[in-house]
Amino acid sequence: MSSDTKTAASYEEGLRGASDKVAEFHEPKSALKRLQHWLHMTPSAVPMIVLIAAIIIFGLKEENFFRAVTLSTILQQLVIVGILGCAQSLVVLTAGIDLSVGAIAVFSSVLMGQFTFRYGIPAPLSIALGLAAGTAMGFANGWLVARVKLPPFIVTLGTWQIILAANYIYSANETIRSSEIAAEAPALQFWGYSIQPGGVKILYAVFLMIALVALLAYVLRHTAWGRHVYAVGDDPEAAELAGVRTRRVLIQVYALAGLFCAIAGWVMIGRFGSVSPSASTGQLGNIQSITAVVIGGISLFGGRGSIVGMFFGALIVGVFEMGLKMVGTDPQWTFFLIGMLIIIAVAVDQWIRKASA
Amino acid sequence: MDQKGIGMTREPLLKARGLVKRYGKVTALDHCDFDLMPGEILAVIGDNGAGKSSLIKALSGAIQPDEGEIMLEGRQVRFASPLDARASGIECVYQTLAMSPALSIADNMFMGRELRKPGIMGKWFRKLDRPAMEKFAREKLNELGLMTIQNINQAVETLSGGQRQGVAVARAAAFGSKVVILDEPTAALGVKESRRVLELIRDVRARGIPIILISHNMPHVFEVADRIHIHRLGRRLCVIRPQDYSMSDAVAFMTGAKVPDEAATAA
Numbered sequence: 001m002s003s004d005t006k007t008a009a010s011y012e013e014g015l016r017g018a019s020d021k022v023a024e025f026h027e028p029k030s031a032l033k034r035l036q037h038w039l040h041m042t043p044s045a046v047p048m049i050v051l052i053a054a055i056i057i058f059g060l061k062e063e064n065f066f067r068a069v070t071l072s073t074i075l076q077q078l079v080i081v082g083i084l085g086c087a088q089s090l091v092v093l094t095a096g097i098d099l100s101v102g103a104i105a106v107f108s109s110v111l112m113g114q115f116t117f118r119y120g121i122p123a124p125l126s127i128a129l130g131l132a133a134g135t136a137m138g139f140a141n142g143w144l145v146a147r148v149k150l151p152p153f154i155v156t157l158g159t160w161q162i163i164l165a166a167n168y169i170y171s172a173n174e175t176i177r178s179s180e181i182a183a184e185a186p187a188l189q190f191w192g193y194s195i196q197p198g199g200v201k202i203l204y205a206v207f208l209m210i211a212l213v214a215l216l217a218y219v220l221r222h223t224a225w226g227r228h229v230y231a232v233g234d235d236p237e238a239a240e241l242a243g244v245r246t247r248r249v250l251i252q253v254y255a256l257a258g259l260f261c262a263i264a265g266w267v268m269i270g271r272f273g274s275v276s277p278s279a280s281t282g283q284l285g286n287i288q289s290i291t292a293v294v295i296g297g298i299s300l301f302g303g304r305g306s307i308v309g310m311f312f313g314a315l316i317v318g319v320f321e322m323g324l325k326m327v328g329t330d331p332q333w334t335f336f337l338i339g340m341l342i343i344i345a346v347a348v349d350q351w352i353r354k355a356s357a
Numbered sequence: 358m359d360q361k362g363i364g365m366t367r368e369p370l371l372k373a374r375g376l377v378k379r380y381g382k383v384t385a386l387d388h389c390d391f392d393l394m395p396g397e398i399l400a401v402i403g404d405n406g407a408g409k410s411s412l413i414k415a416l417s418g419a420i421q422p423d424e425g426e427i428m429l430e431g432r433q434v435r436f437a438s439p440l441d442a443r444a445s446g447i448e449c450v451y452q453t454l455a456m457s458p459a460l461s462i463a464d465n466m467f468m469g470r471e472l473r474k475p476g477i478m479g480k481w482f483r484k485l486d487r488p489a490m491e492k493f494a495r496e497k498l499n500e501l502g503l504m505t506i507q508n509i510n511q512a513v514e515t516l517s518g519g520q521r522q523g524v525a526v527a528r529a530a531a532f533g534s535k536v537v538i539l540d541e542p543t544a545a546l547g548v549k550e551s552r553r554v555l556e557l558i559r560d561v562r563a564r565g566i567p568i569i570l571i572s573h574n575m576p577h578v579f580e581v582a583d584r585i586h587i588h589r590l591g592r593r594l595c596v597i598r599p600q601d602y603s604m605s606d607a608v609a610f611m612t613g614a615k616v617p618d619e620a621a622t623a624a
Contacts, residue, residue: 040512223483224471227464231457241419241455243440243469303459 039352043297044309046348050295050341051312051319058323065326068200078318079191079205080105080264080271080281081288082311085296086216087138087260088289089310090253093220094233095302096152098254100141101261102285103163106277108134108265110167113176113275116185123185131262137163138258142251156286164282171277178273192270205267212260216307229253233302291338292317295345304349316341368431370395370567371416371447371536376425378411385411386422387591393536393567398558400570400578403588403611409571410452410540412588416569417449417538418442429535440469446535450542454525458514463487463494465513466528497531498524501557518545526554530561537561538569543577555581575604587611 039045058065084101091098112130115121121129137159144155181188191205220226228249231239240246264285269275296313298305317338324334373391377384385408393399403409414420416427418436427434429445436442439449456465472486472493473479479486491509498509501523513521522545529537539558543551551574558568558581572578578585579599587594587610594610595617609615 218482222485222487224473224485225483227460227468227471227485230460231468234457234459238453238455238457239468241439241449241451241453242457242465243443245438245440303457 036352036354039348043304043352044306044312046345047296047309047312047316051316054316054319054323058319058327062323062326065323068198070322070326072200072202072206074315074318074322075206075209076201076203076271077321078314079203079209079267080285081292081317082209082314083212083260083264083267084281084285084289085292085310085314086212086307087257087264088286088293089296089298089305089307090216090229090257090260091152092233092290092293092298092300093229093302093305094250094253095236095300096145096233096250096254097156097290097300098141098152098257099156099286100137100160100163101257101264101289102281102283103160103167104134104137104258104261105265105268105285106279106282107137107163107167107170108262109268109275109279110171110265110277112188112266112269113181114171116188117176117180123187126185127187127266130265131259134262134265135255135259138261139251139255141258142254145254146247146250160286167277167282173277175277176275181269181274188266188269188275189273190270191267192273203270205270208263208267212263213307213311220307225249225252230303233304235303288317291342295338295341297345297349299349299353300346304353313345368395369393369428370430372428373412373416374426374428376412376415376422376427378408378415378420378422384591386415386425388425389588389592391416391586391593392596393569394584396562396565396567397583398562398568398570398581400572400582400585401588402572402575402578402585402607407588407611408591409588411591413449413538413540413569413571416442416536417447419449419451443469443532446533447538448529448533448536449538450522450525450529450540452540452544454521456513456521456525459512461510461512462498462516462524463490463509465524466490466494466497466531470532493531494527497527501527501530501553519547519550522546522554523550526557530557533561533566536567536569538571540571541573542570543572543574551577575607579604579607587617589613 055065064070084105087101088098108130111133112126115126115129116123141152141155141159144150144159145152191208192203194201194203196202220229228239228244231242231244232246232249236246264281268279268281272279292314293305293310294300294313295316296305296309296311298310320337321334324337325331369392371391371393373389376386376389376391378386387408389408389412391412401409401412411420415422418439418441421435421437427436429447434445436445442449457468460468467490472489474484474486478484495509513524516524522542526539526542529539542554542558546554555577558570561568570578570582582599585597585599585607587597587607589611597607597610597617606615610617
């Protein structure tokens with residue numbers, strides 16, 4: 001019996017005299033491999049390179065492109081997509097998808113407007129209520145995903161229709177005119193105001209968007225909660241076993257996304273002047289934000305990518321639209337090229353992932 | 358140690374009575390009992406599907422038993438999640454390792470118990486104390502001597518299987534204050550790395566912390582275990598001492614080829 005134990009350990013006798021060196025790996029460090037590894041570490045690099053290349057090409061083609069007015073117009077046009085993209089990024093990082101972002105934004109803006117004009121609630125309070133309503137809609141998405149365990153695509157496909165329909169029914173499809181808002185509740189249009197250093201108009205909304213991107217980038221990178229968002233998207237079971245309250249994180253993510261959408265709704269009032277339940281954002285906001293997220297290098301499978309990448313992705317779309325318009329091509333080329341970019345972005349994402357193998 | 362100390366060692370540190378866990382028609386745990394004495398290495402062995410994993414998961418809070426009770430230091434505990442078990446000082450290395458591949462080694466080691474910066478940055482901006490976390494992680498990995506990691510910030514997915522297991526073991530050993538549970542800790546490791554893990558297991562016991570070791574590797578089990586809990590058909594078949602039986606006896610018990618005599622069950 002005891003001899004049994006002895007023989008058990010004796011097979012390791014062969015270790016005596018074995019090399020003490022830990023296995024060393026001589027990887028062929030070709031330039032391509034190193035590039036792959038670097039991209040693996042810095043996921044926002046690809047969209048940044050594309051963005052810089054696009055700016056240089058359009059700048060060479062069209063001398064007016066580098067004028068401050070052009071650049072400020074590009075920024076102006078992407079504020080809503082940029083903020084919706086923040087919401088979308090959060091959800092996509094958890095391996096989900098949110099098709100209802102645009103609908104939440106439109107309905108929140110309608111609620112802010114109607115609360116003020118139909119019930120006479122002071123504008124700042126209406127805005128707070130609108131933001132709370134957007135958060136609640138996001139919370140509902142999160143609850144269905146995390147507690148009822150429905151796939152995010154299905155949940156938000158449903159809530160997209162529900163919220164948009166509720167929006168039309170509640171507002172009776174009435175638009176609140178810009179002049180009325182400017183006269184009675186200018187707070188609703190706050191983000192449409194601008195500073196004009198040297199005659200170049202920069203909307204407050206642009207600063208808001210940049211601040212929100214910076215805030216989310218900080219939260220995702222430097223707080224425990226941010227790390228948990230990545231962990232949940234990466235491998236939810238592992239995260240749960242490692243001590244992350246995955247369901248709570250998921251619900252928080254969707255609720256926060258709802259809040260960001262409502263902020264985008266508030267910004268919409270400033271951008272368009274009026275409150276319109278039939279704003280195109282309701283139908284297109286989700287596709288535009290997903291486009292920015294994908295081109296920005298955030299993996300649809302969750303856990304990988306950065307919010308700054310999404311911002312570059314939104315900028316790429318903005319630069320393409322503006323640049324191609326200035327060059328004077330058929331606007332359909334914009335969508336043609338953006339479609340190609342989406343496919344290339346995902347292909348690059350797949351290639352980068354192989355760095356880990 | 359005085360009289361009282363010796364007397365205390367008779368009382369199990371972690372005890373379970375009558376655990377039942379059903380998944381639909383399958384009964385994974387069938388009125389299972391379990392005892393872990395202070396300061397011992399208890400191996401749990403059993404054939405595939407015997408319910409070892411369910412038992413471990415019940416003890417570490419990953420599943421909630423349908424019936425039965427778990428006592429830690431004589432007090433009844435009910436773990437609603439692995440977080441609860443961890444808060445009570447029970448750390449577990451799961452077979453799947455429970456790591457987030459895209460996150461760094463330090464992030465993984467501190468998942469769910471991150472350190473925050475002191476002062477305003479930590480309190481109001483909830484900023485992580487990366488330098489402190491990295492220093493701690495590096496120390497623990499060095500202690501383990503399992504690997505030569507150049508970069509503590511590298512993503513776990515860029516590590517080899519053995520290195521990943523090393524990180525998971527280091528995490529449990531670093532934070533476990535009452536019980537450390539290791540589910541197949543040497544399964545992905547080479548001969549040398551396995552040896553280090555076995556040494557680590559002894560180190561942890563030397564610190565007075567008992568260990569539950571689940572393993573299919575009989576030589577390892579017979580080498581380090583103080584007692585062996587043999588699991589069969591969802592319940593504890595018997596507990597034996599490695600000195601009293603041979604490996605083939607143990608295998609015979611767990612496969613049902615041989616029935617242990619009464620004396621063994623009491624050990």
